[in-house]
Amino acid sequence: MRKPIGIFDSGIGGLTVVKQLMKLLPDEQLIYFGDTARIPYGTKSKRLIEQYALEDAAFLMQFDIKLVVVACNTASSLAMDVLRRNLDIPVVGVVEPGAVSAAGLTKNNTVGVIGTTATINSGSYASEIAKLDRNIRVLGQPCPLLVPLVEEGWLDDEVTVLTMRKYFKGLMDNHIDTLILGCTHYPLLEETIQRVVGDKVQLIDSGKETAKVVQQLLAEKGLLNISGEKTGEDRFFVSDIPAKFEEIGSRFLGRPLTNVERVDFDQFLVQSGFPANMHKAENNLANMR
């Protein structure tokens, strides 16, 4: 099937998932939406994250996609139910694939998960793993500083190492043998994390696992593009283009990030029934006087 795959994330971290999809499924056309205007999701409430996830998915649905990948761990942790309830195409999040992989790999039944505060507080990885094996102990550690450290580009700086030592202490004291990188930003820190936790701990990149699940699901449902050629150019949409955008984006994607299109997301929301834009904001204030 020649329809594209849609991927959304709270920002551009999801490009690490895109990178894996490109590697595994080179013929599939990808449509990416990064909600850079409302990033981060990881510090916000469930209610808001659900709303944002629905709006992001609505944006992608315009492109007649055959499957949507929720590249954001936070949205995958908190909004899968509401997304599946409201979409009539397959929805793949990053939590389930990461959890399945961890459950299969741990030998001492002690798995660590690192992620945003919202992801860890949701207990999403723990409950997915519990579905597979109730004997596995899952220890979660929120690491809110790791995202800004990645965005600052301090990938193997001593500040980063010191921050990780603090965050990971509880996990190491409990002898985890498997560590899930539960945030799309973390694959960029993979080497440094490995150095801090030591060689005996296996790292799991949820994005990589997710790409495998997408491939499998498309094959099972007969949705793979088997035409032998790529259907169309990949497209990258974002809701805001902040400073250092291309530099950071290219770091995530592992190749130059070009032809990014800024969406007037408010405009999109207005057209589909809701929101705000600058012009309306000005009018609105004028009317309130």
Added chain:
Amino acid sequence: MRKPIGIFDSGIGGLTVVKQLMKLLPDEQLIYFGDTARIPYGTKSKRLIEQYALEDAAFLMQFDIKLVVVACNTASSLAMDVLRRNLDIPVVGVVEPGAVSAAGLTKNNTVGVIGTTATINSGSYASEIAKLDRNIRVLGQPCPLLVPLVEEGWLDDEVTVLTMRKYFKGLMDNHIDTLILGCTHYPLLEETIQRVVGDKVQLIDSGKETAKVVQQLLAEKGLLNISGEKTGEDRFFVSDIPAKFEEIGSRFLGRPLTNVERVDFDQFLVQSGFPANMHKAENNLANMR
């Protein structure tokens, strides 16, 4: 005049400004709006920051305020023009007061400014200082990690000290004698910053300077509440209530943060002409099928 003062910020950092206003103007009723659903502003584009500032101000205008304080350095750096164009009450930002204070205090005409990437890239402090004295050299340093460090509560941690040493190196090499804390979060780091830069560098808390300007402006315009009693209870509105909210908020305010009201900001925007809410998002997706 018994009308309240309105204050908005991208989140709850602006409570450090509220704290100063409470100290200086105990009889004034304060209405605070923290846009926690869309925090941070500091990494976003000018266009988006202007829109958000207008919407935040529109929310406060409902309360018949006599003056609006833009507690957010990023919004003060990028949205003062659009706010002043659209509001018919005085608008006070935090940049101008901080700049005036720094220009008056520096002896070697070398001032440092630390803030978010958007604040520093805007050159707002430099251009305000240039209006006062063209001979003063202003060196800006974006410090994106300091906000998450404050929110993590690592106020005098070695990670924080090490991060500051890296950020401040260029400023110290250039022998600044005055340093503007150009972000509402930074007053919480004041002691640690002072330790890192040494006793010879004077720190300027823009929020504290802003409270003085508000007092002066209200007095000049005959807008002070001189009734001898507080008009009404202070009110605190936020657009989202994330994890650790009260803990962090109380740290900023310097006293327990209670009776915070969550606003359905999307609902507000819809009513005044624009936006989104959960219900609409679901309907919208249903209609797109």
